[in-house]
Amino acid sequence: MNNRSTFAGFITVIIRNDPSASSRTGVTAIHAPITVHYRSTEVDGVDLFYREAGPADGPVVLLLHGFPTSSHMFRNLIPLLADRYRVIAPDYPGFGQSAAPDRASFSYGFGHFADLVDGLLGKLGAKSYAMYVMDYGAPVGYRLALKHPERVSGLIVQNGNAYEEGLGAFWDEIKAYWASGSAERRQVLADQVTLEAIKFQYTDGVRDVTRISPDNWVHDQALLDRPGNREIQLDLFYDYRTNVQLYPQIQAFFRDRRPPTLIVWGENDQIFAAAGAHAYLRDLPDAELHLLDTGHFALEDKLDEIAPLIHDFLDRKIAGR
Known part of the structure; x- marks a missing residue:
């Protein structure tokens, strides 16, 4: 044959x-x-959109997206994992197809996002899950882990930070905003939600930009340009400081629970430096680390390398648990 x-x-x-x-x-x-389903459900009064694929009784893989995108970033990965895994990829409020409540009546913060994702998983009956965390997905996922450490069957970390070493020069202006909280510092960061800045996130550090679809930044920018969304994103920039404050607790979770961990990191990323990838090994010495010659949104450039690494990791470490 x-x-x-x-x-x-x-x-x-x-x-x-x-x-x-x-x-x-x-x-x-x-x-x-593989068929991917596009669904929405209400959690604590907020309509959350999520993509779901794979066998209903398969081990759950939770995909948590970064800024400024949504579960759209996983559109090509989901079918490659859903042959034997139940894949769930939600959009946070204010992102993608989820609702974007007015910030005057809704608290936009990473703790709130984690609570809402937790509620979604409860509705879907997901009692154990491996988490793919990227960018904003890391603080959302790690807050979930602190709430329910026993539910985390494994970690796939793709340019998702949990160490001071990962916060390089890119973060200087954001840290200045954290320190002052001033309107002037906030306004400086408005440049981070422009089309030029979003395109930079996808293309910087990529050797062959013809591998990156321009649909990415056009799609993201259209959603960022919705009325009120810029202020939502600036609120989240300020709230990110609370994630850094949790780093000691997150690192203690790594040491105490030792979840099987795969790290696939774009080593040319200026947003989360490769030093942040190496730092994981202090607390997770058995983690599998792969540095890839690409930038922040490594899936867009290196799906052909990352997907087999993830599937092999899940098959070895998660499938039989």
Whole structure:
């Protein structure tokens, strides 16, 4: 038998060379692509959108997105994991297809996001999960871990920070805003929600930018430009300081629980420096670390390398737990 197959989730073609098998079953067998479902549900009065795929009884893999995007960043990864895993990828309030309540009546913060994702997982019956954390997904996911450490079956860390070493020069103006909380410092950061800044996040540190779809920053910017959304994002920039304050507790979780961990990090990232990836090994010495020649949104450039690493990790460390 001669098999030609793509990675899990895409069309698979099997060519049978056995004439008798051909006469019985035909020459070619084609398996349909994975179906992704696009759903919304209300959690604590907020409509949360999420993508879901894979077997309902499969081990859960929770995908937590970064700024300035949404579960859209996982659109290509989800089908590659959903052959045997139940994949759930929510949008936080103010992002993607989730509701964006007025900030006058809704608290935009990472603790609140974690509570809402926790409520969503409760509604979906996800009692244990491996977490893929990237950028904002790291503080959301790690706050979940502090609430329910026993539920975390594993970690996949992709440019998601938990150490001071990861906060390089990019963060100087944000730290100045944390220190003063002033309107002047806040206004300086408004440049971070412009099209030029969003495009930078996707393309900086990437060797071949033709691998990056411009749909990414066009899609993200359209959502950032919704009325009131810029102020929501600036609120979150300020609230991010509370995540840094939690780093000692998060690091203690790593040491105490020792979850199986895969680190796949774009080493050219100026937002979260590669030193932040190495720092994980202090508290998770058994973590598997892969530094990739790309930038912040490594999935856009290196999906062909990252997806097999993740699937292999899940198969070895999560599938049988």
